[in-house]
Amino acid sequence: MQGPLIDTLARQGVTRRTFLKYCATLASMMALPPAAGRAMAEAMAAVRRPSVIWLPFQECTGCTESITRSHSPTIEGMIFDMISLDYQETLMAAAGHQAEEARQNAMKANAGKYLLIVDGSIPLGQNGAYSCIGGRSNVDILKEAAGGAAAVIAVGTCASYGGIPKANPNPTGAVPVSDIVKDKPIVNIPGCPPIPVVMTGVLAHYLTFGSLPELDDKGRPKSFFGETIHDRCYRRPFYDQGKFAKTFDDEGARRGWCLFELGCKGPVTHNACATVKWNGGTSWPVESGHGCLGCSEPDFWDGGGFYKALSAPADPLKFAAAASVVGAAVGVGVSFANRAKKNKAKATHETITVADLEK
Amino acid sequence: MTDLQFLTWTRGPGLDLAVAVFLLGVLWRLIEIYTLGRKKDLAAPRHAPGASGLHTVFRRSLPPPGMLKRSPVSYIGGYVFHIGLAIIVFLGAPHVLLIKNLVGVSWPTLPSQFIGLTAVVTMAAMVLMLADRINKPVKRFLSTFEDWFTWAVTFLPVLTGWMATQHLLLPYTQMLALHILSAEILLVVLPFSKLFHGFTLFGSRWYNGRVNAHKGVPV
Amino acid sequence: MSASLEKGIHALKEVIDAPIASYFESCVHCGLCAEACLFHTETGDPKYTPIHKVEPLRRVYEREYTLLGRLKKMIGLSKPVTDAELDEWQELVYDSCTLCGRCSLVCPVGNDIVYMVRKLREGMAVSGHAPAGIRSATKNTVESGGPMGLKWPAVANVLRKAEESTGLRIPVDQEGAEYMVLLSSMEIVNYPEYIDALAKIFHKAGISFTLSSEAYEATNAGIQIGSSDLAKVIVSRIVDAAEKLKVKNVLSPECGHAYMAIRWEGPNLVGRPFKFNVVHVLELLDDLRLKGVLTMRDKLKDPLILHDPCQIVRRGGVLQAPEPLIRQVAENYIPIADKQKLNWCCGGGGGASAIHTEAAEALRATAFRIKKRQIEEAGVGTMVTFCANCRITIEEGFDHYEMNTKLLGLTELLAAHLEA
Numbered sequence: 002m003q004g005p006l007i008d009t010l011a012r013q014g015v016t017r018r019t020f021l022k023y024c025a026t027l028a029s030m031m032a033l034p035p036a037a038g039r040a041m042a043e044a045m046a047a048v049r050r051p052s053v054i055w056l057p058f059q060e061c062t063g064c065t066e067s068i069t070r071s072h073s074p075t076i077e078g079m080i081f082d083m084i085s086l087d088y089q090e091t092l093m094a095a096a097g098h099q100a101e102e103a104r105q106n107a108m109k110a111n112a113g114k115y116l117l118i119v120d121g122s123i124p125l126g127q128n129g130a131y132s133c134i135g136g137r138s139n140v141d142i143l144k145e146a147a148g149g150a151a152a153v154i155a156v157g158t159c160a161s162y163g164g165i166p167k168a169n170p171n172p173t174g175a176v177p178v179s180d181i182v183k184d185k186p187i188v189n190i191p192g193c194p195p196i197p198v199v200m201t202g203v204l205a206h207y208l209t210f211g212s213l214p215e216l217d218d219k220g221r222p223k224s225f226f227g228e229t230i231h232d233r234c235y236r237r238p239f240y241d242q243g244k245f246a247k248t249f250d251d252e253g254a255r256r257g258w259c260l261f262e263l264g265c266k267g268p269v270t271h272n273a274c275a276t277v278k279w280n281g282g283t284s285w286p287v288e289s290g291h292g293c294l295g296c297s298e299p300d301f302w303d304g305g306g307f308y309k310a311l312s313a314p315a316d317p318l319k320f321a322a323a324a325s326v327v328g329a330a331v332g333v334g335v336s337f338a339n340r341a342k343k344n345k346a347k348a349t350h351e352t353i354t355v356a357d358l359e360k
Numbered sequence: 361m362t363d364l365q366f367l368t369w370t371r372g373p374g375l376d377l378a379v380a381v382f383l384l385g386v387l388w389r390l391i392e393i394y395t396l397g398r399k400k401d402l403a404a405p406r407h408a409p410g411a412s413g414l415h416t417v418f419r420r421s422l423p424p425p426g427m428l429k430r431s432p433v434s435y436i437g438g439y440v441f442h443i444g445l446a447i448i449v450f451l452g453a454p455h456v457l458l459i460k461n462l463v464g465v466s467w468p469t470l471p472s473q474f475i476g477l478t479a480v481v482t483m484a485a486m487v488l489m490l491a492d493r494i495n496k497p498v499k500r501f502l503s504t505f506e507d508w509f510t511w512a513v514t515f516l517p518v519l520t521g522w523m524a525t526q527h528l529l530l531p532y533t534q535m536l537a538l539h540i541l542s543a544e545i546l547l548v549v550l551p552f553s554k555l556f557h558g559f560t561l562f563g564s565r566w567y568n569g570r571v572n573a574h575k576g577v578p579v
Numbered sequence: 580m581s582a583s584l585e586k587g588i589h590a591l592k593e594v595i596d597a598p599i600a601s602y603f604e605s606c607v608h609c610g611l612c613a614e615a616c617l618f619h620t621e622t623g624d625p626k627y628t629p630i631h632k633v634e635p636l637r638r639v640y641e642r643e644y645t646l647l648g649r650l651k652k653m654i655g656l657s658k659p660v661t662d663a664e665l666d667e668w669q670e671l672v673y674d675s676c677t678l679c680g681r682c683s684l685v686c687p688v689g690n691d692i693v694y695m696v697r698k699l700r701e702g703m704a705v706s707g708h709a710p711a712g713i714r715s716a717t718k719n720t721v722e723s724g725g726p727m728g729l730k731w732p733a734v735a736n737v738l739r740k741a742e743e744s745t746g747l748r749i750p751v752d753q754e755g756a757e758y759m760v761l762l763s764s765m766e767i768v769n770y771p772e773y774i775d776a777l778a779k780i781f782h783k784a785g786i787s788f789t790l791s792s793e794a795y796e797a798t799n800a801g802i803q804i805g806s807s808d809l810a811k812v813i814v815s816r817i818v819d820a821a822e823k824l825k826v827k828n829v830l831s832p833e834c835g836h837a838y839m840a841i842r843w844e845g846p847n848l849v850g851r852p853f854k855f856n857v858v859h860v861l862e863l864l865d866d867l868r869l870k871g872v873l874t875m876r877d878k879l880k881d882p883l884i885l886h887d888p889c890q891i892v893r894r895g896g897v898l899q900a901p902e903p904l905i906r907q908v909a910e911n912y913i914p915i916a917d918k919q920k921l922n923w924c925c926g927g928g929g930g931a932s933a934i935h936t937e938a939a940e941a942l943r944a945t946a947f948r949i950k951k952r953q954i955e956e957a958g959v960g961t962m963v964t965f966c967a968n969c970r971i972t973i974e975e976g977f978d979h980y981e982m983n984t985k986l987l988g989l990t991e992l993l994a995a996h997l998e999a
């Protein structure tokens with residue numbers, strides 16, 4: 002299915018006009034100048050679709066679901082039309098050795114040029130035995146596949162930062178892609194699951210400019226992860242006024258007040274949910290009444306509890322009682338020593354006479 | 361360690377440690393100080409209205425006659441920053457929530473913009489107090505390392521808290537973590553420095569009031 | 580000849596108590612106490628900041644009675660208090676502190692600084708760091724009955740003269756009298772009119788009184804130097820005499836430190852409550868005024884202000900008597916801003932007036948500027964006070980600044996205008 006994208010789209014009934022509009026939106030989301038939208042459209046329409054290998058490791062398939070499960074065919078769905086997906090376990094018809102063969106072939110044919118997409122974390126425990134495909138450990142496969150890749154895109158929080166498998170106590174020794182691959186550019190598209198349009202955006206950028214978008218210090222495209230949920234949250238005015246829902250069904254919750262006290266991690270979470278929203282712009286978690294879990298941040302799973310407010314202690318205090326006892330004991334100890342010293346001073350008091358005034 | 365891990369550490373083990381040291385220190389120091397004993401006053405007491413330990417505990421919150429004019433910066437600056445700190449700590453929503461989580465009681469809070477403004481005013485007053493400490497011969501003469509250090513330890517939580525909410529300098533997550541960390545340092549330092557006056561000033565005022573009330577002098 | 584640093588530290592270990600601990604832990608180095616102390620306000624020198632004057636006491640407290648201090652001492656982080664240090668502090672603890680207690684009124688955290696100065700003097704005295712002037716006054720009082728070495732025959736002489744000039748009898752050693760009258764040497768020597776005044780007032784009021792030939796001196800240099808043991812020796816004479824004569828009350832003279840010594844420190848020095856009351860002469864007078872006995876023949880016209888002696892008013896609690904009494908006898912009494920418990924010290928209390936070094940005298944003169952200013956601001960030519968020690972200090976101040984302000988003693992003033 003090689004060939005210019007625009008032809009494929011035309012076959013599916015997507016007009017040039019629709020495509021242009023989409024590219025313009027994408028460009029604006031990525032904070033690119035309006036002209037870039039046109040450039041994108043032209044480039045993508047004309048370009049030969051790059052070969053893409055998608056490796057699934059320790060994951061729940063949620064990321065794939067997120068990208069594919071749009072009930073009406075959306076433009077995000079076109080992502081699969083933008084690329085030549087040569088290996089994707091969940092989606093491909095082939096299975097078993099046939100599938101492995103397809104991957105090997107694609108890797109050979111496009112050596113040094115293909116994009117590697119990874120979802121899921123990589124377990125290192127027990128020599129990687131926790132997750133294997135065709136008898137080979139994930140880490141092995143990743144190293145091999147990354148070797149010939151032009152760039153790696155880590156999709157989802159697991160691939161980006163280890164995600165839920167890495168959650169304390171991390172039984173499988175899960176690590177993110179960036180812990181294994183050190184010599185290739187990596188883009189992290191975290192989220193549990195990630196927002197589909199971010200994927201499209203990164204691919205479009207790559208196809209148009211031949212490079213990866215600008216990343217933040219956690220390897221995320223700045224254009225989508227530059228602001229926090231809290232920065233753009235429509236409930237923010239309530240936060241600023243100090244109006245908080247105290248339970249999920251109180252008056253405040255009904256009035257749409259801020260969910261901070263119910264554990265919302267929006268203030269420390271960088272993601273685009275508040276602006277892009279989910280399910281074709283229908284809604285997003287905070288809008289539907291639940292605080293942000295912080296899913297696009299490293300170790301969000303171990304952030305002290307989803308329903309614990311950010312300013313609340315992450316763990317119950319363990320030492321407080323013991324420390325109080327020790328403190329009181331020290332105090333009493335010093336007190337006894339002090340009294341002994343003072344009493345001794347008093348007991349050994351020698352009555353002062355005028356002679357004692359002179360040296 | 362990522363910034364979120366750092367934040368989680370400050371919210372978890374860090375807080376746990378800081379509160380533990382704080383409680384340990386406060387109890388130890390209070391017992392150490394107040395069990396040193398004192399002699400009973402055997403002179404026949406004289407009673408006078410307004411003279412008692414409790415009266416002095418409250419009365420000393422106001423400047424004695426003539427003192428405001430003599431040292432306006434100390435009093436006005438002192439009031440502004442103490443009241444400012446109290447507003448921020450006890451009426452800021454995230455702080456009240458923390459208190460609620462720690463001790464189980466809560467009360468209404470003030471809007472975050474107001475808290476932000478209070479923080480600015482508080483910091484201005486603290487800087488003024490610092491300038492006064494540098495400028496005034498008596499204050500400079502009395503100052504030791506501890507005075508500069510405790511100033512910084514008190515100032516930093518206000519500054520970082522304000523900078524976090526205003527998104528200045530560092531990403532919110534890092535600033536928030538620094539804010540919590542600085543507040544924890546404050547907790548740890550408090551029982552072992554002059555900041556302990558927050559506890560002992562009640563005892564001191566009471567003793568002074570008591571001793572002088574025995575003679576019939578409201579002080 | 581046996582004062583030593585060890586004795587000094589030992590004494591401090593005995594007197595450090597919970598209030599002192601609390602005070603030191605509370606100090607925030609705000610320096611406000613300096614604004615209340617005349618030695619700082621008049622010199623501008625920061626070393627006269629009250630809390631700084633008790634620094635050696637703080638160091639002993641920290642080293643001896645705090646865990647952190649003990650640890651610091653163990654690892655050598657805190658240096659012991661030395662003789663040289665105490666020597667340096669002598670000027671701060673004696674010359675530049677009159678135990679006036681004004682600082683204790685302003686400290687925002689509530690520190691009673693004068694309480695600490697008084698305690699620090701216990702250590703200063705026995706480590707040999709008390710000024711020579713106060714030392715000899717103490718020695719004289721302990722050994723010969725009064726700071727000026729005045730003996731009974733001389734006192735009896737003065738009493739006889741008073742009897743002659745007033746034509747009234749002054750009883751001596753009379754059992755069961757209502758009041759046993761105490762005097763201060765300064766009054767006997769410099770202001771014998773005080774005795775005349777008292778005799779007149781007692782007779783007019785019809786109250787029985789007596790003097791004791793065994794205890795006539797009320798001043799107590801032991802308290803000023805800061806030695807409770809010596810102060811106890813001095814105060815015991817009064818207690819013994821009063822109990823032997825079975826008097827109801829002991830009348831303290833105007834002298835401020837005398838009142839402080841007998842009224843407030845006395846029972847604590849002898850270790851038990853007294854069997855008699857201690858009354859300050861102004862309290863008695865005010866009582867008589869309320870009873871209508873104290874009627875005046877005429878009133879003084881001169882505009883005047885009052886100097887409230889620290890030890891009687893702010894530190895002694897005789898807050899309400901002075902003003903009604905002065906109004907009783909003066910037509911133009913002008914209340915000043917810092918009066919009553921807020922009054923500024925004359926600069927000679929706490930034994931300071933007994934220190935006769937050049938530096939101490941110069942410092943006293945400088946500190947006196949606050950009184951000078953008060954007089955000038957009020958625009959009066961007369962000041963009234965009620966403490967013999969204040970009077971001497973103020974007269975010195977007047978001389979120094981060549982002021983021709985008149986200084987009067989309140990009791991005498993009342994006696995002079997008393998209706999016969």
Ligand code: SF4
Pocket residue numbers: 230231232234235236237238240258259260261265266267268287292293
């Ligand atoms: S709901 Fe969450 S993201 Fe929205 S304003 Fe409140 S705390 Fe911020």
Ligand code: SF4
Pocket residue numbers: 192193194230270271272274285286287292293294295296297
């Ligand atoms: S709102 Fe927060 S937890 Fe929910 S998807 Fe967005 S980033 Fe993840």
Ligand code: SF4
Pocket residue numbers: 615616617618628629632675676677678679680681682683692693696924
């Ligand atoms: S008692 Fe009086 S003289 Fe002494 S330090 Fe205090 S204010 Fe100064």
Ligand code: SF4
Pocket residue numbers: 605606607608609610611612613630685686687688689690692
């Ligand atoms: S006024 Fe009180 S707190 Fe301030 S320096 Fe003096 S003693 Fe310390």
